[in-house]
Amino acid sequence: MANSTGLIMRCLQALAGFYIMNKVVPMNGIFFAILLIYILFTPYYYISLLYFAYMYLDRHTPSRGGRGFHIWRNLFIFKWFADYFPMKLVKTHDLDPGKNYFFICHPHGLLSLSFVGHFALQRTGFATMFKGLFVRFVSLDIQFWFPIHREFALAMGVIAANRQSIEWCLSGKEGNKGGQVVALVVGGGREVLAAHPNTMNLCLKNRKGFVKIALTTGTSLVPVLSFGENEVFEQKAFAPNSRFRRYQEWMLKTFGCTQPVPKSLLPIRHPITTVVGKPIPVAKVDNPSAEQINELHDRYIDSLRQLFNENKDKYGSKNLKLTII
Template sequence: MEHGRAFSSTSRSLSSASLRDRLSKLTATPLRPVAALQANIEFVPSKIPRQRRLQMMVVAVWSVMIPITCFVWLMLCSIPALWPFLIAYLLWMFLIDNSPELGGRLSPWFRSLSFWKYFADYYPASLLKECDLPADRPYVFGYHPHGIIGMGAMATFATEGTGFSEAFPGIKPHLLTLVNNFHVPLYRDILMALGISSVSKRSCSNILKAGPGSAITIVVGGAAESLSARPGTADLTLRRRLGFIKVAIQHGADLVPVFSFGENDIYQQMPNEKGTTVYMLQKKFQSMFGFTLPLFHGRGLLNYNLGLMPYRRRIVSVIGRPIHVQKCEKPSLEEVMRVQKMYIEELTRIWNTYKDEFAKTRLRELSIID
């Protein structure tokens, strides 16, 4: 009996010693995934200049503006006293208001708020003007590349963050986007105050007919090009995009190529080469909804390399020389192709002129992939 008790005591002693040994090893050797995560994430230091904090907060707010406006709308819907006004707003929005097709409700005051200056300075985003554009004619700006979201286009053509009106006095720019964006209550009103309008053919025509100085900006590559947006590359979807050139000819509007260096550098995109399941699903989504969802990541609010905010990387939008076209309501395919050739040559010239200054870390040269 005493022998049994001794054996039991020894077992407990060995078990305790073994447990302590294992726990000490576990403490000394952290779990590999956790250790790797801690090693890879670069956290923001506690002391950051106030200016940079404000820039970061402005970009963060704009990045989630759709959820914010949806939340505000739902809060308003929770107040029964407001229901008659909200119903009237929805009826007006869907049945009466044609502003997205008429150039929005551009507000110079709203476009000039310091909010947008902080937005542009975050990257920082700037524009480079190659020549003056007289305000005695309409213009069609073709913006390249699309990037993941097109933050450079937003900063340059939808706000005064980069000083567009000062650089081109008398020209009223309208950045064009998908009509779906104007189906979100409250958010649509913010877009229209910035002069953002629908990218429909009717909208383009209405704006260009508004008179001298009217201008539209089309991000030509669209959703298809966003799937090719990766740092150090400039793969453009342009060869089959003839609609914006035809619109310019029909209205006698000068075509102005714009190449935005750095637009593709502000996000990292997950591998999605043609033929992969991810790429096929993205293209299927695009065919169903008119836009696609690139799988991307950027930085976070409290770290530099994990999150959905764009990286702080310089964006320079070079606004090239205008291509004058003769007005023709029914241009032939040959005429459209001739103008497209001139457009591509001018866009290529911009790339070759500034690539060594603004694209020093490029992985390959400009390429028109489709």
């Protein structure tokens, strides 16, 4: 009986994993878009018209704090998703709920599944560990282009990946003077293509936009490392001059995202441990100079390396190396 229950639970966790993958990659949004366009040519055309009107009127929400529904996040399917790997969140330092924080998350992996579980769905204890803090997870603007799909993303507390969106949350424009957390995966599509098991290749050397936002808003930077994120997928590597690699590069330049080719439909069951590091205090600077940006960027990388070295043996492996590209 116990074996049967365990098998059923593993199946439910696998279904939850597949469901979340489809929510992270907005393929279902294409289906809803086609469906709503089809309805325009039926007697129920007003349904589509009303929704498209609402979508237009609500177009600024993803860049103005979004909306997160605890009832939606508390659905049991999301707990199954976190338990599939399983995921674990580790706190190394207390965070003052009277201040704002900018979580900078690494590595991107293929789909950033651990950060979705921790910070969008909050199914691993974030609210209990960091009481008084409200977190939003940053994702590409494309998540909000597709009808219906955008509502799922907004319900998870996802906001758009642009400077105005992040600054809206961190600068107190909502009237909130503290307790705001924005979680950003900075590696982007370039880091997706560098994501392979037993590696920690981070596209960070020339990524300094997050540093400028931290300075202009006076927000503490917090390095966040997920050990195991790169292990939950294996992707096919293509030769630099191959046709598909050129397609991946075109997507990256055109849309800011790319199309990896995983070797499996479901992620691999591999433990993911995400460590939230020590905050780096940042003084507010209205117009930071290049020197100030570079100095804080160097400090951030040093802090990130320290976090990696302190935790790689516990949650990764002794042979794992951190490479900044």
